Amino acid sequence: MDTERFNAAFEDHRPQLRAFLLRMTASTEDAEDLVQDTYLKAHAGLSGYRGESSLKTWIFAIGSNLARDLLRHRKRWPEHATDICREAALANREFLGEMMQIRMTSPQGQFEIREHIAFCFTCISKSLPLEQQLVLLLKEVCEFRVKEIAGIIGNTEAMVKYYLHTARQKMIGIFDNRCSLISKNGICHQCSELNGIFNPKQNLQEELVKIEMARDAENKDKETLFDLRMRIIQAIDPYESEAAELQLHHLQHNKQVIENYLEKN
């Protein structure tokens, strides 16, 4: 494959790769660096690409390995990271002011509950062991097949299935315990709280009815609710949506707060 064709193909995959790396790292800076490094490494190794897997799979394998190298020695986030960040945000007037400024002035400053569901998933999936987080994102968000993921992470299909299953079970358990959108006993109401702040004239119930996961929560089993959550996340490009600037700013805040928290704990 010549450079010109490779560049065109890489550009096609860049948005999904960037979103994947953002969800892995919870950092816009890390994600941008990793995309750049993936390009350089792939380009340098282009002569070694034999076409045994699709180019997309090959690019994601490089990106995944770079992300793994970066994150291997970093601590996992706690399951209640969003609680810690909420407390920090409420005590930080500067941050709240910036949020409001973005909300009022940016074309990508809308607050949408769907976007917050995707944002929340990024934060909570960072509490998984690295391999589980990687496999979960590759399968449930990027929609690779098990066989392709085995090639990407350099492990067996059996282990991919195992990681995927354990990751799903952990995430389902966390959401069942925390998310008030799907569970009456859910302790986290940040979606509705933030919607009240950013969209004060909106009727929350009307908004929730538009989200199948919330609307049908009582009638669906936990696995199906998780699949519906994944469908929401699949449909969102965290860089291109109408809520992108607001959510990325919020994510950057959370990353900083959790890094400080992990240093002290």
Place this chain on the structure above:
Amino acid sequence: MAKTGTNPIDGKAATTKKTFSRTTSASIGINAHPGIIWALLTNASDFPRWNSTVTSIEGRIAPGETIRLKSILDEKRVFKLRVTDMTPEKAMTWQDGMAPFFKGVRQYQLTAGQGGQTRFVMTERIGGLMFPMAAKHIPDFNPVFEQFANDLKKEAETIQKAKN
């Protein structure tokens, strides 16, 4: 009801008693790739999630490592077990105690079963010179072995069925 004998039927356990030893074995056919079963058997921290007979395992399940296991057999006791042999996706041995006085050896085996199944066999032999004195205080392993094997089957088959 657990059977006593040397040839357990699928999903059931059997115990053979001798003067200086006791051997319990359970066997079950599992419709899952041995790699999935192996992953379940070797990820210590994940055990309590799927295995209702284990309340906790600390340590790494790797050759030469010692793990600290708490079981529903006796929740107050911590079993310190050494992983002595491991052949990935085939066999693993855990041991505790001190020969020749008292020693426990637990073996897990995976072999190709009929119709693409994986046959899981779990065997524990406890014995030694002190065994006759301790025997009456050692609980019946059969129900726990059956539970273990059936939990493993259920979890491994659930994972196997995951979409490709």
